[in-house]
Amino acid sequence: MLTQIYxxxxxxxxxxxxxLEDHMSAFTGETGAGKSLLMDAIGILKGDRISASMVKDGKDKAIIEGVFxxxxxxxxxxxxxxxxYTLEDDLLIxxxxxxxxxxxxARINQRTTTxxxxxxxxxxxxxxxxxHDTQYLLNPKYHLSLLxxxxQQDALREDVRDTYRVFKKCDDELSQLLHADYSEDDLEFLTFQLNEIDEAMLKENELDELEEELRHMMxxxxxxxGLHAAIQLLDEEEGGLPIIYEAAHQLSGLHYDETLDTYAQKLNDAYYVMQDLTExxxxxxxxxxxxxxxxxxxxxxxxYIHKIFRKYGGSYDAVCEKRDELDRTIDGILHRQDAITKLEKxxxxxxxxxxxxxxQLHTLRMAKAKELEELVVTQLRDLELPNARFHVSIETFAGNATGMDKVEFLISMNAGERLKSLSATASGGELSRFMLGMKTVFTRLQGIETVIFDEIDTGVSGNVAFAIGKKMQELAKDVQVFCVTHLAPVAACADHHYVVEKLQENDHVKTQIHVLDEQERIIQLASISSASQSxxxxxxxxxxxxxxxRD
Structure with missing residues (x-):
């Protein structure tokens, strides 16, 4: 969760x-006060595009920093x-x-990043x-990924991708072979390439080993x-060995103190060790x-190895793969029908x-689609859409790396209305409620820590507004929720309430944000709902x- 923003x-x-606190926080203020500026700042922390015009007039630079x-x-x-990146006390800056x-x-924990x-x-x-972010929900191409x-079957989906890649590779090779029209010159050139690779007699890790040996020789x-200089310092007349020997000799003649005998013996030992090392x-x-x-x-x-690498892929593994490809192609030309039969199998x-x-993936998607339909409809009922119906349409086709399913979300908001695609059915307010319901379902699955709603309650009021606030409040039991709103029923559902104010000081305009206490909340809610302080x-x-x- 976002604990602090500067x-x-x-x-x-x-x-x-x-x-900032956990659970639900509401941000309110007069039109034009800049309620969404803080959310824009968080968007920039998420990697949104910046421009020089975002720097306050008269200032050289802007700084935005969040602690998570x-x-x-x-x-x-x-x-x-x-x-x-190491996180001390689980903090990400x-x-x-x-x-x-x-x-x-851009920096993460004070270290520059991309x-x-x-x-x-x-x-x-x-x-x-x-x-505006509902647009991706309107596009059916995203519906499969949402389902x-x-x-939550990542391993099976990966298996589908892997097996499709194998099939597609065989299919492409077979198609290439069936439509190939090679001449004698083509065969000669392919054979030349294969022979060139074989004659190189490449070995794995050979280039690294040769370059390391070359560095040693260089x-x-x-x-x-360096070695000869070290030997001279050790062995010449004024070098280390003679000096150690002479020092030991000087001490060995002094028999008046046993300590000096010990020192002399240690110097003698050091001399012989150094003499052996010098040799x-x-x-x-x-x-x-x-x-x-x-x-x-x-x-x-x-x-020569670099030349072969440049011609055939850039690495040992790539050259080996190219060699196998050439071998198969040549074999396919020389034994075309056999190769076709082999590839078909x-x-x-x-x-x-x-x-x-x-x-298997299709079966699981069909079962989970029913479960998703029930969950979404439950959310829509809570959001004052009692007649809404939601259906996950799944149609099978020949298949690709995602499987054999085409998925589209269909919805009907009114009683007796047939199911239609989202883009043809829902109004802005309805789409916002639908998205809120979807986020309530999906946020827990995604591991998202902070969810921000920026004026998604535009165009609603009364009981619908209160239902939106309660749904955000429900979501905030699991994640941190920020909402920018102009509706009192939504703001009232928040655990924390911030007010955004625009202040005029001489020729200087600035926006400030502060959290409200209980009495200040009542004053702000009264102002929002009735523009009165009666x-x-x-x-x-x-x-x-x-x-x-209470509710």
Whole structure:
């Protein structure tokens, strides 16, 4: 969850430093006060695009920083661990800085990171939803992925993908062979390529080993010079060995103190150890030799291997794969009918393996679709859509890497209305409620810690508004929920209430945000609901607050 956010010089926000709580928080304020600015700032932490115009007038740069509490069991921890990020006390600090000149930097725990990685991390932690974000729900191409998210059968889906890849590879090779029209020149060229690879006689890890040996040989001159310098320092007349020997000799003649005898003996021992070590260094130095012919052979071999790599894929494994492909192609040309028969059998076997997995996935999708339908309809009933019907349409087709199912969500909002695609049925307000119901179902599955609703209650009022607030309140039992709203019934359902205000100071306009206490909440709710601060308005606001807590 997001525990703290710091915003400096971002559009109208001079300086905001908020400590945020779990459960549900509502943000209200007058039109134009900048209620959505904080959500925009969180969007930038998620990796949204920035522009120089977002830096407050008269300032050089803007800073946005969020502190997230990430449980040790959360799936994103493994992603962070792989990238080398350590979380002290389970805290993740995300920072974006950007200047008037258009320069920007993103950091995770004070370490610079890429926007792509930032997006990947934040997508697992924060879900930001506004009315515009319903567009992906309208597109049927996303409906299969939503159903599969509910299915939670990642291993089976991976099996389907893997078996399809095998089938597709066989199918493509067979198609290529059936439509291939090779000439004698083509066969000659393919044979030349195969022979060139074979004649190279490549070995796994050979290039790394040769380059390591070459590096050693290139360092011969430095190694040799260093060894001879070390030997001189040890063995010459004024070197280490004679000096140690003379020191031991001086002490061994002093018999007046047993301690000095001990020192003399230790120096003698050190002398003989150093003498043996010096001899070993000399022998090693004498064993070194530089074979110029072998040096040039290494260079030629390395250059040749790089040439083969460049021509046939860039690595040992790629060259081996290319060699096998060439071998199969040549064999297919020389023994075309045999190759066709062989590939047809391989293709049939691969398809049967794929079909088995795909049918198993289809059966599970059909069963889970019914369960999803029931859950979504229950959510829609809670959101004052009593006549709504929801259906997951699944049609089978020849298949691809996702299986053999085409999925589309169909809905009917009114009694007696036939099921239609979402884009042809739901109004903006209805879509927002539908999305809220879907998020209530899916958020728990995704591991999302923070869900943000930015004015999704536009176009609703009364009991519908209160139902939306209660649904957010229900969702907030499991995750942190922020909502930007202009409706008192929604704000009343929040555990924490923040007000966003625009202040005019001389020629300077700024927006500030602060949390309300109990009495301030009543005043704010009265202002939102009736634009009045009368005794009756306060009484109604207090009653609304009590109802939200009670129901």
């Amino acid at each position: 915003v400096k010089d971002f559009i109208l926000l001079d300086h905001v430093n908020l400590t 509490q990430v449980p040790s069991h959360h799936a994103v921890r493994s992603l962070l661990d792989e990238a080398g 995300v920072t974006r800085e950007f200047s008037k000149e258009g320069k920007s930097v 926007i792509a990685f930032l997006k990947e991390v934040m997508a697992a932690l924060v879900d930001l939803h506004s009315q 599969d998210r509910f299915l 360092g011969y001159e430095k190694v040799s010079a 070993e260094i000399k022998e090693y130095a004498q064993s070194l030799e530089f074979d110029e012919e072998h040096f040039h052979e290494l260079q030629d071999r390395i250059s 391989a293709r049939q076997k691969a398809y049967e393996a794929y079909e088995t997995q795909a049918k 005794v009756s308005a306060h009484a109604m606001a207090k009653e609304l607050l009590e109802k939200a807590r």
